[in-house]
Amino acid sequence: MSEANRRMILNLVLSNAGSHRGAWRHPDTELDCIHDLKHFLRLARKAEAARLDSLFIADGLSIEVKAVQHGPIFGFEPLTLLSSIAAVTERIGLIATVSTSFTEPYNLARSFASLDHISGGRAGWNMVTTGVDRTAANFGLEHLPSHTERYEKAREFAEVVLKLWNSWEKDSLVQDRASGVYADADKVHDIRHEGKYFSVRGALNIMRSPQGRPLLVQAGSSEEGKALAAQYAELIFTIQRTFEEGRQFYDDIKSRTVQAGRSPDSLKVLPGLHVIVGATEEEAKKKADQLRELTSVERSLMSMSNMLGIDFSAFPLDAPFPQLPEPGEANAYQTFHRMIKAVVDRQPVTIREVLEKYWVGTGELNIAGTPEQVADVMEYWFRNSAADGFNVMPQLTFGDTDLFLDLVVPELQRRGLFPETYTGQTLRENLGLEPI
């Protein structure tokens, strides 16, 4: 894509109270409506009015009972929530996270095709493999399969889903009353997939969807995750701490995409942007301090335990951080593991220090600032090949979402970085991706 045509992509990550763990305790959060559909419909309509590309919902398939006291970690199931939103929006994309480890490809292909029909071509599937070990116990397993096996299965899962989405050719619908031919049976195919993990006969029980197929999104940054994205995905969601790391990741993923025989423009790189917006820098910093004070250390510890696969509740907070195994040996979130391991191996640190300095987001894409300051960082990453856009995570849903949409988006539009209107009908068209 020529630089002239290139434009920023912006997704809004929906969350009850905000991406910050302390957000629910902030006085601006309206606690009586954060488990109410109307709250999400309002956010969705507002994001669409600001012309955001997509709404994005993260997900997990387990909770730790002791974690529920620390905040609203549970939410609506993504496909049901986005289907509701589809009924009251027209153009914004709808991206749901669903794991490849605990569902059937036939059901997943069908549900996403259904969302694509319901929304007139706005569905996207964020494929994850699930890295939290305790989730396995909700699905009859003692432990998660290894990282390698999960990704091997994910690859076959994606392959089956793509075959199912393609099992109805274009123009298979005939609807000829006179001859009584509803669809052309010669254009609908059983897929007869026989693989290592799945055996699926097909065809899919829903016709080809408006986008040809829903978009594929990938959200892991391990080697296997990047390989999966380069092969299949149209968007990759990633967490990057520094511009330099972001630029390297961007280069890496683009060259992997080319190696996979695809155009580098066909896979868009979207780092996560944790954002706090204020009219002045002081106001933003004050809100950041407030949120920090409202955060429970136990909850952060629990989250770090889950993501690293180590139970930190057994250690005193001021004890030295334990040695972490080599990434290949840990069955957890590889990217976080590598990041924390780099810190821990560099110098002795306590568990508390890791939590405060590294765990609770302090990277360069954790921004608290004025609309101009936020836009400056975004512009820098975008213009200097570290991002094609961002998955925007307002730290405080009530407040930062509105400020981001009301002030940062127009600033990006003034700078010519972000479009003012939707030009296509489907998500694929609006993102300028090749038709399928």
Place this chain on the structure above:
Amino acid sequence: MSEANRRMILNLVLSNAGSHRGAWRHPDTELDCIHDLKHFLRLARKAEAARLDSLFIADGLSIEVKAVQHGPIFGFEPLTLLSSIAAVTERIGLIATVSTSFTEPYNLARSFASLDHISGGRAGWNMVTTGVDRTAANFGLEHLPSHTERYEKAREFAEVVLKLWNSWEKDSLVQDRASGVYADADKVHDIRHEGKYFSVRGALNIMRSPQGRPLLVQAGSSEEGKALAAQYAELIFTIQRTFEEGRQFYDDIKSRTVQAGRSPDSLKVLPGLHVIVGATEEEAKKKADQLRELTSVERSLMSMSNMLGIDFSAFPLDAPFPQLPEPGEANAYQTFHRMIKAVVDRQPVTIREVLEKYWVGTGELNIAGTPEQVADVMEYWFRNSAADGFNVMPQLTFGDTDLFLDLVVPELQRRGLFPETYTGQTLRENLGLEPI
């Protein structure tokens, strides 16, 4: 429940073009919108304006490629479609069919709890075990498990789902900003289910839903199906051919419910009502004739093949109907099997005769008539203990749905059989069921 308080329950079964296989070819059917969400939103809003109790979506998890030419057998996935409808309705119940044979109880419990939250307490789950053998091949199996095994698994599945829905006690949400307690961890419980088919640790990753839990609906009339309904369900959907059979079924299911330790009023019996409405009887009969002429024999044959587990395409249409095995030996839809077996064993008949006289609905609840005639049959079944209400299946979506809602429902209201307004907020309240 005293007779004075008893009132009819009415669900509308949503379908693209109508319950009749020829409906899509009828000139009143607007073919360009039957795969469009707007079509379903319009039906839903209209059904709510008429105060229907619920929308009901049947489902299947496979298609036969050669069947697609005969009509719109494929549809939106029920949970996504009903979630969309939830966003634009306020009171009408939303009942989705999902099979216990090809999904995980954790995912199912979570999705239905999510729909219950999204809709403010209007979700119901129609539990089926799937009787079409070819479906197995979409989920890695050569054949369906036996009827007995499917229902044994369904019973454990329902048990797990109920435990998960109960894993969050009432009043577990605290939301105390000052102390930082979001939910009371003592009121959220792992379920630690270890059974023959499922091992699920819990707790559910979504809080207790507005109805306490979604409604349970059951839709099979085999021995195992009736036992499952008597134990767990709040509504049972059944196909009955004659009033006498309907009355026996009603008696049977109510006494089973009592034997299961429940009030007979806690399980409502809803036979399916295939309906064609006309201003005059002649008009209705004419429409019925039209629809019959628009029906493809091959398609009916295919459907009968699937439901009886026999490939009839190998037989000439005018050949004698083959002997059917004893119900216990056939792994198919038991109730249909028994019904057809009774016909076939009584006297020699051809395949064509069975198709025309018995297969394509000709029972007493297949009505083509004036609003008064339709209401008469409904009143008779309702007043004489053969039905607590009906699952209404307009044979022609465009036309009969509107006529039923505009003319039959008001007629039932004039007769004091059906309420004029919703009195509760949740589906459970509106149906007058005990709170949970």
